[in-house]
Amino acid sequence: MTHIKAIIADDEKQLRVHLKSLLFDLWPDLIICGEAGNGQEALELIEKNRPDIAFLDIKMPGLSGMEVSKRIAGLCWVVFITAYDKYAVEAFENEAIDYLLKPITHKRLERAVRRLQKQIAASIKPPSDMTEVVERAIARLYQKEKPGYLRWLRAQHGDGIRLIPVDEVCYFKASDKYTLVLTKQGELLIKKAIKELANELDPNQFWRIHRGTIVNAHYITKVSRSLTGRGVVKLKDRPELLTVSRSYINIFKQM
Amino acid sequence: MGTVTETKIPIINRRKTLTYLFYTVVFNTIIAIFLTSVKFGDGLVKNFIFSQCIGISICSCILIGLYLVKPKRHLIELFVIITAMIGGSLIGALLGSIATGIHPSIFLQYGFAIRPVILGLLFGSIISYFFISRERISATEAIIQEERIKRLTSEKKAVESNLRLLQAQIEPHFLFNTLSNILSLSETDLEKAKSMLVDLIHYLRTSLSKTRNETTTIDQEMEMIRAYLNIFKIRMGDRLRYNIDIPDTIKDFPFPPMLVQPLVENAINHGLEPKIEGGELSIRGKEKGDILQLEITDTGMGFHGGEDIGVGLSNVRERLQSLYGDKGHLILEENRPSGLKAIIEIPYDAY
Structure with missing residues (x-):
């Protein structure tokens, strides 16, 4: 079996380092084939390296993690990372998409890792169309923050x-x-x-x-x-x- | 009628005038029937003609009088109405006598002139009272509506402002991201983790302990801002550069707490953090005669239209208003070549 590959995208370097070290503990065989500091980089990395998993921070400069996930749907499994997006996170409950809250804890990451391993082992394909789920999450996020009128x-x-x-x-x-x-x-x-x-x-x-x-x-x-x-x-x-x-x-x- | 007389709009318009005249004619008819029934005057026909003439002329005189004088005070308004009633009664009696074939010279005699005036004043007052109270009722309704608007908006504002204050104190994104960094640094760079934690503690203690009404000094406030920016410096790395330039002369000037912080937070959250290459943030203080200026400039994303560039800003504005009235300003400008510039102005003479 070939090694599973993943990329990590977060605009804060220290947080990428942290996730990488946690993943190394929990999943030593996982290869981190790239790190991105913004959404655009993440997109390019995914298209170039074709990882199996993408850890995407939701709030990133350039493209948000959600925008990236919409464009790469089907290419790989996505795990969202967020500090506090209660509304967006609610949209992912009961969905095929996993999410992690910052600070990422060992225990929570372990659950995500086991889930990914199970899905990959069973050859389940990542959802090919995430538009609907993501749009719903975005709608929830902006409903709260954006009144939509000229301010x-x-x-x-x-x-x-x-x-x-x-x-x-x-x-x-x-x-x-x-x-x-x-x-x-x-x-x-x-x-x-x-x-x-x-x-x-x-x-x-x-x-x-x-x-x-x-x-x-x-x-x-x-x-x-x-x-x-x-x-x-x-x-x-x-x-x-x-x-x-x-x-x-x-x-x-x-x- | 007080609210009505404040307006600068002509009191007479065609529709209203016709309504008044219609009611006047109706009242005049009633008066004529009443007077005849109490055996006053020379029969219904003459009474009818006289009361129409007197009534319509009183009504016209009042409307014309109010239109010409446009009284602003109740007393003047009352004076105009009474004068118009007396004048209108006399003119009406004169017209009535012509219409009924009585020689007008009869009014030169003392007794004849006083009768229409007394009747005019009596019935005119009753009818005017009717009209005025009608106007008052609609004016009162309008006042009740105003009160309702006022109450609803102020209640909403109070709730919003409390929410904003709470949110400004502990912004969850900021807190969790910072804690994530500290947690991560504690494994890789303990010294850096410690210094970040110290900055976080300093920032939290200062921002949470300060109530809105306290004052601090510019220097103390800048120390808190430094702690806040140090945290972001670690998080954003090279993407954030900042400098704070406060001349010694204004360092100890009393300054309201948590007024600069929302502007700095805004510059980072909406300006620099979303920008891939990051940018520069500078805070500059200066005195300009009797005004003290604090400029918070970023070279970030700037303004793009509909998006919200921070709820904190309106909070700052409201506080400046309540602390300094018209002398406190928050000015927002586009920075060149990119980003935003926020300028706080407060009076400097108070020191």
């Missing part, structure tokens, strides 16, 4: 580009093809039409109250109705009053 705006300021968190914006006002961003500190112009912006902002926080106005609900201090029946919005940190056009008044009525 930062790039605006020209003097010579440089300033980044403004959308949370700081009191309101947006259409200005031809561009949009005026009004914050407590003042106003800036961004090269994006308000129509486009409206689709990218979190609708729970940013309310369109007029064709040319989107207001940050967190800054609304007062909404009143004038004698004429039009809604008027008063804001924190800005002196001006904004009018709510008739077609948008419903957002206030529903509350």
Whole structure:
């Protein structure tokens, strides 16, 4: 029987050293045929050396361990390594994919090793399509961390580009093809039409109250109705009053 | 009506005016029937004409008066309404007398002029009260809505901020990765493992013991940041280079704890760690007149659009706001040629 080969991918060298020494204890016959410090390197190593097993850190520069696993599906067995990705790890429960939590302990690694040895001995093929599992894991991971809405705006300021968190914006006002961003500190112009912006902002926080106005609900201090029946919005940190056009008044009525 | 009078929007619009006029006509009819039933005036027809003339002219005078004066205070508003009622009554009585064929000169006599004014004031007040309370009800509804919005947002904010603080104190990725390194080093390089552990202890003790309201000095804060960066230096190796440059003159300046750390953490987690070749992190302090500036610059991945470049940043911003009001700033800029630059500005005169 030929020797089983494995690669280790982790951006922290010390952790590769650690895993290597643990594996040497538990599986002396295993050949570590390569080490990678980032996702791209890992991918190249796997394609070049065709190992039987890849230990992939999930959080790596370049390509993440999950991205790598998607591209090499079927080529080898994958064991993910992660410091703390509770949500992602849940996705791997009951799957053919194993994972290790950092710091990697002797006991836990031993279990993974025995499992791999059994699978390889029984000539079971690694899953040929991991896309679904990995996508599910990625979805879980990002569902927690990424709201999906625009959070930062790039605006020209003097010579440089300033980044403004959308949370700081009191309101947006259409200005031809561009949009005026009004914050407590003042106003800036961004090269994006308000129509486009409206689709990218979190609708729970940013309310369109007029064709040319989107207001940050967190800054609304007062909404009143004038004698004429039009809604008027008063804001924190800005002196001006904004009018709510008739077609948008419903957002206030529903509350 | 207080909320309404603050607006700069003209009080009259066509739809509202028509509604008011409609109600006025209805009320006028009721008044005419009432007056006739108590045997006042010269029969229903004349009473009807007079009350329509007086009522409509009072209503018009009030609307025009409010439109022209745009009163901002209740007292002025009341004055406008009463004046408009008296004026409107007189004009209405005059029109009514023309319409019914009574010679207008009759109003020059004392007794005749006072009657429409008294009636106008009496019924006008009742009707105005009706209109005003209607407006008040809708204004109150609006205020209740505002309160609800306010309460919901502030509750949400408090919960979020507590969560963020907890997370900032012990970031699990950081902790487990660091412990992994220490565990591994304990087998290969005991001295390095020890020094990493010392740095971790220093960092954890400082960050966990500090409450939000305490102050420390810039120097002490930088010592903690050094411990934090030393840990990353071991973990990332050559991929991380850093330098801290704080002039002696500002070393002992009082500084809020855990304000720089989230920015450094951000620069590493979102800027340098995800970058294959890594990069440089520099912290520079300087005084600029009555402002103290701390710049945290990285040459990392920079800003790419929609992604979240750190929840810690809004926490920093909120704290600067609560500590220094409008004098505390967090400015974020794109660094050239790559990466981000975060600038903290606080007032320097307080020292």
